[in-house]
Amino acid sequence: MPTDLDLPTPEQRSAAIDLRSPERKRPDREFVRFSRLQRTLHACMIVSFLSLATTGLTLKFSYTGWAAILSRFLGGFQVAGFIHRTAALLMFGVFVTHLYSLVKLKKREHRSWRDFLLGPDTMLPTPQDLRQFFATMKWFIGMGPRPQYGRWTYWEKFDYFAVFWGIAVIGSTGLTLWFPIFFTRFLPGSFINVATVIHSDEALLATGFIFTVHFFNTHLRPEKFPMDTTIFTGHMPLAELKRDKPMEYEALVASGQLEQHLEEPQPEIVVHTIRVFAWIALSIGFSIVVWIIYAMLFAYK
């Protein structure tokens, strides 16, 4: 499942390069890993997810003083509820848009579903992922070299499908809580209670996972510390591609397509803005983790 969806065609790319400066070869071209749509969706996802987490946790941890302050700050529980539902709609929108973009890409590239889903850059788990997982374990305990990861590592795939699971579980229970009267037409009233427990605990899992494991895997890993901006800028230094995704790099070099995936870096101002946005998102995420730990361990009732 290739995701470099909206990469310009080679013709467009060479034209763009020529147009900029045929004589001056920009030495600092970067590898394009994420398309504009993907970056936009990820940014929307961040906004939506942080809103959902913040507003939702005020209810979950209503017994902490923090929750009351935050709830007031957000404009009261009704406003918080409105934000929560709006953010949920945004999340559904992101999800649907992503699925739609996959279908569109498949059509544009005239590929069969089989090829599309099981090709070398697929997002679906493959036996190779299992092998790489074990190889990674060996590497962790010093019994082997670092595996030669491809375009999508197994933990990235895990993150990706965790969102599918989360949207299905949290989304469905969330809708039940949003429209209880409608759902109790065919479900018992106590199902609302069950939905509350599932919604709340699955949300805790999602926020906890994203703000710790996902943050570490992508941003806080010492070799990326403090932040990996690839998902925001879409660009990644070629050296990093070579180091992190050697298999993809080699495949691109072998097929001679590497040149097509290179682009000059984002303007300084864009990168700067992106960093500010990413830092805010990271900080909110970390604050929420601190709040969760405080609420779960020190103030639990």
Added chain:
Amino acid sequence: MLGPTRRKFFAPGTALTLLLAAGTIRAAASPAQSPSSDDCLACHSDKTLTTKRGARTVSLFVDGKKFSASVHGSLGCTACHADLEGKDLPHSTPLARIECGTCHSEEQKQHSHSLHGRAIARGDALAPHCVDCHGNHDIVPVSNKESAVAPLKVPFVCGRCHREGTPVQTNRQIDQHNILENYSESIHGEALLKKGLVVAPNCASCHTPHNILPHTDPNSSIARRNIAATCTRCHAEIESVHRATIRGELWEKEAHVLPACVDCHQPHKIRNVFYSQGMADADCMRCHDNEQLKAANGRSMFVRAAEVDGSIHARPRTQTAPIACSQCHSEVNVSRLRPCETITHPVDCSRCHEQIAQQYQRSKHGQLLAANDPNAPTCKECHGTHHILDKRDPMSATFSTKVPELCGRCHREGQKAAVRYVGTQHEIVQHYRESIHGKGLLKSGLTVTATCTNCHTAHMVLPRTDPQSSVNPKNVPATCGTCHHGIEEQFEQSVHSRLVTTTNKDLPVCSDCHSAHTIRRTDETGFMLDIMDKCGRCHEEIAKTYFDTYHGKVSRLGYTKTAKCYDCHGAHDILRVADPRSHLSRANVVATCQKCHATATRRFAGYLTHATHHDPKKYPFLFWTFWGMTTLLVSTFVISGMHTLLWLPRALQMRHELKAEEAREEAARLNGAGKPGGEEGQYAD
């Protein structure tokens, strides 16, 4: 105790004797003849002769000796027992009641018109007949000290019914209390009972023996118009010493404009003190009008005449004449040059305000006074002295809007009452002012709003631990109910009412939820949120589970828009859920949900408003859902956490190598500046 047994034993014998006697009489005197006293005594001299009247066993014994010594001794039995006239013996029972009026027609007439006679006519079982006072077969002249109605015995005869605690005193409308005790302590009672002066007045002297009438009856010997005449029967010259009112006949002719004897000398409590109605106010003011007048201890003795004139005592509600100085400042002696020099006691308001004084004595204030506590407030601390005004007078210190300040004088924080108080109520006056009652009274000026005295009473102020206190938990609903009657009605039907629920636990009353001095509007956010903790004080578990639900969580955040305890359970009309009248009964629950969720259905009402995932027995599906989710959560975090931890050292190592490589490349670039790099070098930065 032996009676019934003996009676059984002797009964056949007695009956036989009676029959034989009757047979003899019948044989001796063939035409029917009235039985003689001896005939009667043939049976009635038997001390064991008894009969049953209802549940009581009554002796039918007649002491022949006593009877012949009595005033009626010369008469035959049938003179009184007229229904036996011409009857054969043994006679059928019961006999008709004796009509004393046949001979004593005047007394009988008086008695029939009297309070007692009318009670008999009404069929009042407690009403006294002739025999109840006079006895029956052993009546002797009143002059005989053996007489049941001899002067020395009268108080006890009357006291049999008019003592405290008797059915008459408790069940009949009698305004006077402790009649017998007061009488025995009065100058009359002392004279009669202690000194044995048989001429001293007893009950009958004032009330008359047979013509006893209520004082409201104009014909009564103790009616206002007649009282002087009644007293002057003994105190014949009293009018001539009653300087202020004598002018000869005024007392009797214009009794309605003058104080009657009892205004000063209270009935039954007539004391051995000198009440000088004759001491005119002007006599007092001759000295006390002087602003410089001071007592030996420097206290001003000046009396502002205008104050007295403006006071309620200048225009008392109960009488037309103003209260004179000497009625309160008793013990004056008009024969002295300074009549007041004989005064030894402070003013005793209880002479007139007896009932209030009784309440006061029972109150905490009165108890302190009795204990000689210097902090004890007396009447004048609240009511003042000469310028006492009616509590309905806005200028009065006891006018409702002024009461908080009045009580606050001592009960404000730091003042003498507050410092000795050990309970939980503090800043009482300040809190009251901010409470809904305080605002209603002081800001909105609603004089009907509850102030201190409405809840604590004015005179019988008692700590809440006292069962008689108006603020004792047992009495609180009734106290609040004096104004909030509709609420009281609801509350007394509810599960919290002592009338409904019997438990050894404390049941809540108004003040437990609404507080005492900090009562707030119930539509205030603070109140609405507090109330859940109030319910939770007793219903701890169920309140906790409420806070596990959406309703509870939102409330916890400080918002009142979601359902709180009373939105579903009701506030004052809380009933068991199983009660069909309850808001949460099967018939009502959907309507209760619909108060907020307009389109709620029965299935929607199946939402568990107190569900908790901590109770595997009651809510197994929630419990297992929670633990399923928790297991998922914990295992995810354990696996990914381990992954991360194992990764960390490798990642650090990579970072190290990366830095070292960068440093090497940097060094190489600096050394070989300008040298073309490899193809990779082109992209490397």
